Amino acid sequence: MSRVWNFSAGPAALPEPVLRQAAEEMLDWHGAGMGVMEMSHRGKEFMSIAEAAEADLRELLAVPSNYRILFMQGGAIAENAIIPMNLLGEKRVADYVVTGSWSQKAQKEARRYCEVNIAASAEANGFRSVPPMAEWKLSADPAYVFTCTNETIGGVEYPFEPDLATIGRGEVPVVADVSSHILSRKVDISRYGLLFGGAQKNIGPAGLTIVIVRDDLLGRSVPDCPTAFDYKTVADNGSMYNTPPTYGIYIAGLVFQWLKRQGxxxxxxxxxxxxxxxxxxxxxxxxxxxxxxxxxxxxxxxxxxxxxxxxxxxxxxxxxxxxxxxxxxxxxxxxxxxxxxxxxxxxxxxxxxxxxxxxxxxxxx
Known part of the structure:
Protein backbone atom coordinates (compact mmCIF):
# COMPACT_ATOMS: atom_id res chain seq x y z
CA MET A 1 0.00 0.00 0.00
CA SER A 2 1.26 3.46 -0.90
CA ARG A 3 -0.36 6.51 0.67
CA VAL A 4 -0.19 9.94 -0.94
CA TRP A 5 0.45 13.29 0.67
CA ASN A 6 -3.12 14.57 0.80
CA PHE A 7 -3.44 18.38 0.84
CA SER A 8 -7.25 18.40 0.58
CA ALA A 9 -9.08 21.23 2.32
CA GLY A 10 -11.78 18.82 3.48
CA PRO A 11 -12.67 16.08 3.85
CA ALA A 12 -9.03 16.01 4.75
CA ALA A 13 -6.26 13.66 5.81
CA LEU A 14 -6.55 11.88 9.14
CA PRO A 15 -3.64 10.74 11.32
CA GLU A 16 -2.52 7.33 10.09
CA PRO A 17 -2.51 5.80 13.62
CA VAL A 18 -6.17 6.77 13.94
CA LEU A 19 -7.04 5.08 10.66
CA ARG A 20 -5.17 1.93 11.65
CA GLN A 21 -6.90 1.73 15.01
CA ALA A 22 -10.30 2.26 13.39
CA ALA A 23 -9.53 -0.51 10.91
CA GLU A 24 -8.53 -2.89 13.69
CA GLU A 25 -11.76 -2.13 15.57
CA MET A 26 -14.06 -2.15 12.55
CA LEU A 27 -15.59 -5.59 13.19
CA ASP A 28 -15.21 -5.81 16.95
CA TRP A 29 -14.86 -2.78 19.22
CA HIS A 30 -13.17 -3.78 22.50
CA GLY A 31 -14.74 -7.23 22.57
CA ALA A 32 -18.28 -5.99 21.98
CA GLY A 33 -18.68 -8.37 19.04
CA MET A 34 -19.74 -5.52 16.77
CA GLY A 35 -18.33 -2.35 15.25
CA VAL A 36 -19.12 1.19 16.33
CA MET A 37 -21.30 1.81 13.27
CA GLU A 38 -23.58 -1.01 14.45
CA MET A 39 -24.00 0.16 18.04
CA SER A 40 -27.06 1.74 19.61
CA HIS A 41 -26.28 5.36 20.38
CA ARG A 42 -27.90 4.81 23.79
CA GLY A 43 -26.02 1.61 24.61
CA LYS A 44 -23.34 1.65 27.29
CA GLU A 45 -20.59 0.97 24.72
CA PHE A 46 -21.28 4.00 22.59
CA MET A 47 -22.15 6.21 25.54
CA SER A 48 -18.65 5.54 26.90
CA ILE A 49 -17.17 6.56 23.53
CA ALA A 50 -19.15 9.80 23.40
CA GLU A 51 -18.40 10.72 27.01
CA ALA A 52 -14.68 10.14 26.53
CA ALA A 53 -14.64 12.20 23.31
CA GLU A 54 -16.38 15.11 25.00
CA ALA A 55 -14.08 14.96 28.02
CA ASP A 56 -10.95 14.85 25.86
CA LEU A 57 -12.10 17.78 23.72
CA ARG A 58 -12.89 19.78 26.85
CA GLU A 59 -9.40 19.04 28.15
CA LEU A 60 -7.60 19.81 24.89
CA LEU A 61 -9.29 23.19 24.44
CA ALA A 62 -9.53 24.01 28.17
CA VAL A 63 -13.27 24.55 27.76
CA PRO A 64 -14.65 26.29 30.87
CA SER A 65 -17.33 24.54 32.92
CA ASN A 66 -20.00 27.07 31.91
CA TYR A 67 -19.82 25.97 28.26
CA ARG A 68 -21.59 22.99 26.72
CA ILE A 69 -20.08 20.81 23.99
CA LEU A 70 -22.65 19.61 21.46
CA PHE A 71 -22.24 16.93 18.80
CA MET A 72 -24.53 17.89 15.92
CA GLN A 73 -25.07 17.30 12.19
CA GLY A 74 -25.40 19.48 9.12
CA GLY A 75 -21.92 20.95 8.95
CA ALA A 76 -20.92 24.58 9.27
CA ILE A 77 -23.27 25.59 6.46
CA ALA A 78 -26.29 24.40 8.46
CA GLU A 79 -25.00 26.27 11.52
CA ASN A 80 -25.20 29.48 9.50
CA ALA A 81 -28.98 29.12 9.86
CA ILE A 82 -29.08 27.35 13.22
CA ILE A 83 -27.09 30.12 14.94
CA PRO A 84 -29.51 33.01 14.26
CA MET A 85 -32.46 30.75 15.05
CA ASN A 86 -30.89 30.05 18.45
CA LEU A 87 -29.25 33.32 19.43
CA LEU A 88 -31.60 36.04 18.23
CA GLY A 89 -34.07 35.78 21.11
CA GLU A 90 -36.13 38.96 20.93
CA LYS A 91 -33.49 40.90 19.00
CA ARG A 92 -33.72 41.55 15.29
CA VAL A 93 -30.15 42.41 14.26
CA ALA A 94 -26.92 40.41 14.09
CA ASP A 95 -23.50 41.80 13.16
CA TYR A 96 -21.11 40.05 10.76
CA VAL A 97 -17.42 40.56 10.04
CA VAL A 98 -16.80 39.46 6.45
CA THR A 99 -13.30 38.20 5.67
CA GLY A 100 -13.90 35.76 2.81
CA SER A 101 -16.17 33.19 1.21
CA TRP A 102 -17.42 31.47 4.35
CA SER A 103 -18.31 34.58 6.35
CA GLN A 104 -19.91 35.95 3.17
CA LYS A 105 -22.10 32.84 2.90
CA ALA A 106 -22.91 33.07 6.61
CA GLN A 107 -24.21 36.63 6.45
CA LYS A 108 -26.30 35.85 3.37
CA GLU A 109 -27.92 32.92 5.14
CA ALA A 110 -28.59 34.97 8.28
CA ARG A 111 -30.60 37.49 6.26
CA ARG A 112 -33.30 34.82 5.97
CA TYR A 113 -33.88 35.16 9.73
CA CYS A 114 -32.87 38.66 10.79
CA GLU A 115 -31.43 42.00 9.80
CA VAL A 116 -27.69 41.87 9.18
CA ASN A 117 -25.23 44.66 9.84
CA ILE A 118 -21.83 44.28 8.19
CA ALA A 119 -19.63 45.44 11.06
CA ALA A 120 -16.48 45.19 8.95
CA SER A 121 -15.44 43.75 5.61
CA ALA A 122 -12.19 43.02 3.80
CA GLU A 123 -13.88 42.86 0.40
CA ALA A 124 -12.27 46.10 -0.76
CA ASN A 125 -8.80 44.52 -0.64
CA GLY A 126 -9.89 41.22 -2.15
CA PHE A 127 -10.21 39.49 1.22
CA ARG A 128 -6.48 39.48 1.80
CA SER A 129 -6.55 40.54 5.46
CA VAL A 130 -8.66 40.81 8.61
CA PRO A 131 -10.07 44.24 9.47
CA PRO A 132 -8.59 45.40 12.81
CA MET A 133 -11.08 45.66 15.63
CA ALA A 134 -10.69 49.43 15.75
CA GLU A 135 -12.49 49.50 12.38
CA TRP A 136 -15.43 47.33 13.45
CA LYS A 137 -18.70 49.28 13.53
CA LEU A 138 -21.22 47.35 15.61
CA SER A 139 -24.94 48.07 15.51
CA ALA A 140 -26.74 49.49 18.53
CA ASP A 141 -28.02 46.22 19.98
CA PRO A 142 -26.87 43.12 18.06
CA ALA A 143 -27.74 39.61 19.19
CA TYR A 144 -24.17 38.56 18.42
CA VAL A 145 -21.12 39.31 16.28
CA PHE A 146 -20.22 36.59 13.77
CA THR A 147 -16.64 35.88 12.71
CA CYS A 148 -14.94 33.20 10.62
CA THR A 149 -11.54 33.04 12.27
CA ASN A 150 -9.93 31.01 9.47
CA GLU A 151 -11.16 31.33 5.91
CA THR A 152 -10.46 27.95 4.32
CA ILE A 153 -10.79 29.12 0.71
CA GLY A 154 -8.92 32.41 0.87
CA GLY A 155 -6.25 31.38 3.36
CA VAL A 156 -6.86 34.23 5.82
CA GLU A 157 -6.60 33.64 9.58
CA TYR A 158 -7.29 36.06 12.40
CA PRO A 159 -4.00 37.24 13.92
CA PHE A 160 -5.89 38.15 17.11
CA GLU A 161 -8.74 36.80 19.20
CA PRO A 162 -11.77 39.12 19.11
CA ASP A 163 -12.24 40.92 22.42
CA LEU A 164 -15.23 43.25 22.18
CA ALA A 165 -14.44 44.67 25.61
CA THR A 166 -11.58 46.58 23.97
CA ILE A 167 -14.12 48.56 21.96
CA GLY A 168 -16.58 48.91 24.83
CA ARG A 169 -18.98 46.18 23.71
CA GLY A 170 -18.02 43.29 25.95
CA GLU A 171 -21.67 42.36 26.55
CA VAL A 172 -22.15 41.20 22.95
CA PRO A 173 -21.35 37.49 22.40
CA VAL A 174 -18.84 36.65 19.68
CA VAL A 175 -19.61 33.68 17.43
CA ALA A 176 -16.73 32.02 15.57
CA ASP A 177 -16.65 29.54 12.73
CA VAL A 178 -13.46 27.64 13.59
CA SER A 179 -14.00 24.75 11.17
CA SER A 180 -10.58 24.79 9.55
CA HIS A 181 -8.28 25.63 12.45
CA ILE A 182 -9.93 24.17 15.54
CA LEU A 183 -7.37 22.32 17.69
CA SER A 184 -4.48 23.72 15.62
CA ARG A 185 -3.64 26.50 18.06
CA LYS A 186 -4.42 27.63 21.57
CA VAL A 187 -7.65 29.57 21.94
CA ASP A 188 -9.24 31.44 24.84
CA ILE A 189 -12.74 29.97 24.79
CA SER A 190 -13.97 32.59 27.27
CA ARG A 191 -13.59 35.28 24.57
CA TYR A 192 -16.47 33.70 22.66
CA GLY A 193 -20.15 33.02 23.25
CA LEU A 194 -20.17 30.20 20.70
CA LEU A 195 -17.65 28.37 18.53
CA PHE A 196 -18.55 25.83 15.87
CA GLY A 197 -16.98 23.80 13.12
CA GLY A 198 -17.43 20.92 10.75
CA ALA A 199 -15.23 18.00 11.72
CA GLN A 200 -13.99 17.10 8.24
CA LYS A 201 -10.98 19.39 8.21
CA ASN A 202 -9.08 18.90 11.46
CA ILE A 203 -11.12 16.44 13.56
CA GLY A 204 -12.65 13.55 11.65
CA PRO A 205 -14.96 12.50 8.82
CA ALA A 206 -17.68 14.65 7.30
CA GLY A 207 -21.04 14.47 9.05
CA LEU A 208 -20.13 15.62 12.55
CA THR A 209 -20.39 19.25 13.66
CA ILE A 210 -18.90 20.50 16.93
CA VAL A 211 -20.65 23.35 18.79
CA ILE A 212 -19.24 24.89 21.98
CA VAL A 213 -21.79 27.25 23.48
CA ARG A 214 -21.92 29.27 26.70
CA ASP A 215 -24.68 28.28 29.10
CA ASP A 216 -26.36 31.69 29.20
CA LEU A 217 -26.95 31.58 25.44
CA LEU A 218 -29.14 28.49 25.68
CA GLY A 219 -32.91 28.91 25.65
CA ARG A 220 -33.04 31.89 23.30
CA SER A 221 -34.29 30.09 20.19
CA VAL A 222 -36.99 31.61 18.01
CA PRO A 223 -40.39 29.83 18.10
CA ASP A 224 -40.01 28.15 14.70
CA CYS A 225 -36.55 26.73 15.34
CA PRO A 226 -36.66 22.97 14.64
CA THR A 227 -36.50 21.06 17.91
CA ALA A 228 -33.52 18.96 16.82
CA PHE A 229 -31.57 22.16 16.15
CA ASP A 230 -32.46 23.93 19.40
CA TYR A 231 -29.19 24.15 21.33
CA LYS A 232 -30.97 23.87 24.69
CA THR A 233 -32.75 20.69 23.62
CA VAL A 234 -29.51 19.21 22.28
CA ALA A 235 -27.66 20.19 25.47
CA ASP A 236 -30.38 18.93 27.81
CA ASN A 237 -30.30 15.56 26.03
CA GLY A 238 -26.53 15.17 25.97
CA SER A 239 -26.46 15.43 22.15
CA MET A 240 -28.75 12.38 22.04
CA TYR A 241 -32.12 14.00 21.27
CA ASN A 242 -31.85 12.38 17.85
CA THR A 243 -29.35 9.76 16.71
CA PRO A 244 -26.02 11.59 16.48
CA PRO A 245 -23.32 10.85 13.88
CA THR A 246 -21.96 7.98 15.96
CA TYR A 247 -19.04 6.92 13.79
CA GLY A 248 -17.94 10.52 13.34
CA ILE A 249 -17.90 10.98 17.12
CA TYR A 250 -15.89 7.77 17.49
CA ILE A 251 -13.25 8.87 14.97
CA ALA A 252 -13.13 12.34 16.53
CA GLY A 253 -12.50 10.69 19.87
CA LEU A 254 -9.57 8.76 18.41
CA VAL A 255 -8.18 11.99 16.96
CA PHE A 256 -8.47 13.68 20.36
CA GLN A 257 -6.55 10.80 21.95
CA TRP A 258 -3.91 11.08 19.20
CA LEU A 259 -3.58 14.81 19.87
CA LYS A 260 -3.07 14.18 23.57
CA ARG A 261 -0.29 11.71 22.74
CA GLN A 262 1.39 14.43 20.63
CA GLY A 263 1.48 16.66 23.70
Missing part, protein backbone atom coordinates in the same frame (compact mmCIF):
# COMPACT_ATOMS: atom_id res chain seq x y z
CA UNK A 264 -1.81 18.49 23.27
CA UNK A 265 -2.69 21.69 21.45
CA UNK A 266 0.42 23.62 22.49
CA UNK A 267 2.67 20.94 21.01
CA UNK A 268 0.68 20.60 17.79
CA UNK A 269 0.67 24.39 17.42
CA UNK A 270 4.47 24.39 17.49
CA UNK A 271 4.47 21.79 14.71
CA UNK A 272 1.97 23.84 12.71
CA UNK A 273 4.12 26.95 13.03
CA UNK A 274 7.12 25.02 11.71
CA UNK A 275 5.15 23.65 8.75
CA UNK A 276 3.72 27.07 7.84
CA UNK A 277 7.11 28.77 8.14
CA UNK A 278 8.65 26.17 5.82
CA UNK A 279 6.04 26.61 3.10
CA UNK A 280 5.60 30.38 3.33
CA UNK A 281 9.37 30.82 3.59
CA UNK A 282 9.84 29.03 0.31
CA UNK A 283 7.02 30.97 -1.37
CA UNK A 284 8.41 34.31 -0.22
CA UNK A 285 11.85 33.48 -1.55
CA UNK A 286 10.58 32.30 -4.92
CA UNK A 287 10.17 34.29 -8.11
CA UNK A 288 8.12 31.45 -9.62
CA UNK A 289 5.28 31.26 -7.04
CA UNK A 290 3.47 33.81 -4.91
CA UNK A 291 1.09 34.06 -1.95
CA UNK A 292 -1.10 37.18 -2.03
CA UNK A 293 -2.36 37.30 1.56
CA UNK A 294 -1.23 39.98 4.01
CA UNK A 295 1.65 38.24 5.85
CA UNK A 296 0.14 39.25 9.20
CA UNK A 297 -3.08 37.37 8.36
CA UNK A 298 -1.80 34.24 6.65
CA UNK A 299 -3.46 30.97 7.61
CA UNK A 300 -1.31 28.24 9.09
CA UNK A 301 -3.81 25.66 7.87
CA UNK A 302 -4.73 26.69 4.32
CA UNK A 303 -1.99 28.09 2.09
CA UNK A 304 -3.12 29.40 -1.31
CA UNK A 305 -0.44 30.12 -3.86
CA UNK A 306 -0.18 30.98 -7.53
CA UNK A 307 2.26 30.15 -10.29
CA UNK A 308 3.31 33.44 -11.82
CA UNK A 309 2.88 31.77 -15.20
CA UNK A 310 -0.58 30.28 -14.79
CA UNK A 311 -0.32 28.56 -18.17
CA UNK A 312 1.68 25.96 -16.25
CA UNK A 313 -1.14 25.15 -13.78
CA UNK A 314 -2.25 21.94 -15.48
CA UNK A 315 1.30 20.66 -15.73
CA UNK A 316 1.93 21.47 -12.08
CA UNK A 317 -1.17 19.55 -10.98
CA UNK A 318 -0.45 16.55 -13.20
CA UNK A 319 3.18 16.27 -12.16
CA UNK A 320 2.50 16.83 -8.47
CA UNK A 321 -0.12 14.07 -8.55
CA UNK A 322 2.36 11.74 -10.24
CA UNK A 323 4.78 12.56 -7.43
CA UNK A 324 2.21 11.55 -4.79
CA UNK A 325 1.08 15.08 -3.87
CA UNK A 326 -2.69 15.38 -4.35
CA UNK A 327 -5.60 17.82 -3.93
CA UNK A 328 -3.50 20.92 -4.59
CA UNK A 329 -5.91 22.67 -6.96
CA UNK A 330 -7.23 25.94 -5.53
CA UNK A 331 -10.92 26.54 -4.96
CA UNK A 332 -12.76 27.41 -8.16
CA UNK A 333 -13.70 30.85 -6.79
CA UNK A 334 -10.05 31.78 -6.24
CA UNK A 335 -8.01 29.72 -8.69
CA UNK A 336 -4.37 28.86 -8.39
CA UNK A 337 -3.24 26.25 -5.88
CA UNK A 338 -3.96 25.57 -2.23
CA UNK A 339 -2.13 23.34 0.23
CA UNK A 340 -4.11 22.52 3.35
CA UNK A 341 -1.65 21.45 6.05
CA UNK A 342 -3.86 20.46 8.96
CA UNK A 343 -2.70 18.75 12.14
CA UNK A 344 -2.52 15.34 10.45
CA UNK A 345 -0.07 16.57 7.80
CA UNK A 346 3.48 15.96 9.10
CA UNK A 347 6.43 18.23 8.41
CA UNK A 348 7.74 15.58 6.01
CA UNK A 349 4.70 16.10 3.79
CA UNK A 350 5.27 19.85 3.61
CA UNK A 351 8.94 19.24 2.88
CA UNK A 352 7.96 16.89 0.05
CA UNK A 353 5.75 19.62 -1.40
CA UNK A 354 8.47 22.26 -1.18
CA UNK A 355 10.99 19.89 -2.77
CA UNK A 356 8.60 19.23 -5.66
CA UNK A 357 7.84 22.94 -6.11
CA UNK A 358 11.53 23.76 -6.19
CA UNK A 359 12.22 21.03 -8.74
CA UNK A 360 9.24 22.00 -10.91
CA UNK A 361 10.39 25.62 -10.97
CA UNK A 362 14.00 24.67 -11.75
CA UNK A 363 12.97 22.56 -14.73
CA UNK A 364 11.10 25.55 -16.20
CA UNK A 365 13.63 28.25 -15.45
Missing amino acids: GVAAIEAQNIAKAELLYGYLDGSDFYENRIDPACRSRMNVPFFLKDEALNDAFLAESKAAGLVQLKGHKSVGGMRASIYNAMPLAGVQALVDFMRDFAARRA
